[in-house]
Each structure stands twice: as C-alpha cells, then as structure tokens.
Amino acid sequence: MNPSEIPKPYLHLTMILSIDEIFRLSAYLKGREYYFRNVEYEQTEAFQEIQKVFGSKHKAWLVYSTFAQLPNKKDRQVHFSDISRLKDGDIRDTIRREYNGYNATALAIKYGYSDRYVRRLVEGISKSQAMVYDGQLQIEDFLNAQ
Numbered sequence: 608m609n610p611s612e613i614p615k616p617y618l619h620l621t622m623i624l625s626i627d628e629i630f631r632l633s634a635y636l637k638g639r640e641y642y643f644r645n646v647e648y649e650q651t652e653a654f655q656e657i658q659k660v661f662g663s664k665h666k667a668w669l670v671y672s673t674f675a676q677l678p679n680k681k682d683r684q685v686h687f688s689d690i691s692r693l694k695d696g697d698i699r700d701t702i703r704r705e706y707n708g709y710n711a712t713a714l715a716i717k718y719g720y721s722d723r724y725v726r727r728l729v730e731g732i733s734k735s736q737a738m739v740y741d742g743q744l745q746i747e748d749f750l751n752a753q
Contacts, residue, residue, distance in 0.1 A: 616674065616685045623669045628661070630691060632670070635660045637689035643674035644683070702728055 613621060617629050624632070641653035648654045648671050649664075658667035677683050702714050706729045715725040 614688070614690065616682070616687070617690060619673050619677065620670060623673060624666075628666075632657070632660050633687060633690045636687035638687070640684065640686040641674075642684045643671060643677075645675045648672070648675065699728060703732065706732055708732075 613626075613629065617633060620629055620632070636656060639656070641651075641656075643653060644651070648668065651671075654667055654671045657670050658664060661667055661670075674683055674685055698718055702718060702720075702725060705714060706725075711725045711729060712722050714720075715722040718725075720728075
C-alpha cells in the first residue's frame with residue numbers, strides 16, 4: 608500500500624509508525640474523537656488508549672505528541688475512522704475490473720463501500736473501456752444492424 612493513500616489524520620503518523628501499526632491504531636480507536644493538548648498528556652484518555660494499542664509509553668507519546676504539536680488547532684481534534692478497507696487493494700482492483708459503466712451503485716452495495724467512493728474509484732474509466740458481459744449489446748451492434 609502506498610502511504611499517500613492514507614487519509615488524515617493517519618497521514619501525520621507515517622513518519623513514526625509502520626503501515627501495520629497505523630491499521631492497528633485505526634481498528635482500536637475507530638469511531639472515537641480526541642482533542643490532543645500539549646499539557647499533562649499521560650493523564651488523558653487518548654494517551655492511555657494509544658498506550659493500550661502499542662503497550663509502550665514511548666510509542667504512545669510519539670503518537671500523542673505528533674497530534675498535539677500540529678500547528679492548526681483544528682487538526683488537533685482528531686476523529687479516528689476505520690481504514691482497514693484501504694488494506695484491501697485487491698477489492699479496489701476487482702471493483703475497477705467489474706465496473707461496466709453503469710453498475711457503480713451495485714458494486715458499492717456488493718463490497719460495502721459508499722456509492723461516491725466507488726464512483727471516484729472508477730473515475731477515468733470510460734464506458735467503452737468498462738467490462739462488457741457476454742451477450743451484452745453495445746451501441747455499435749445496434750447501429751451496424753441497420
């Protein structure tokens with residue numbers, strides 16, 4: 608997986624954690640939101656939860672301080688989403704292969720992604736490049752039949 612595919616806030620952590628550690632953190636903290644401050648970090652719930660993930664005060668301090676030192680205060684309020692799906696590059700490739708120009712919503716439902724995400728994923732694949740099923744009529748078939 609390419610680190611550039613990792614969304615905020617995890618992108619800030621790519622310099623100090625491995626991709627697998629970032630996935631472990633996201634799985635444990637998914638759905639939670641914390642505000643990271645520069646004071647008394649060991650007393651905060653965020654620090655304690657991060658320490659549970661890694662079992663190390665040092666690693667928890669690295670993660671906590673990375674967020675607490677962000678220059679924009681708005682960035683210090685972090686909502687942790689589950690990014691485990693990003694690990695599944697194969698699923699994204701499968702969606703691109705199965706896309707036929709008209710089935711983005713069906714693929715979104717089939718693979719558990721949002722319709723918007725699937726449409727962004729297949730962006731740039733024209734309907735003429737999309738997968739054609741056996742027996743599926745093309746516009747050329749209709750025009751040439753006359």
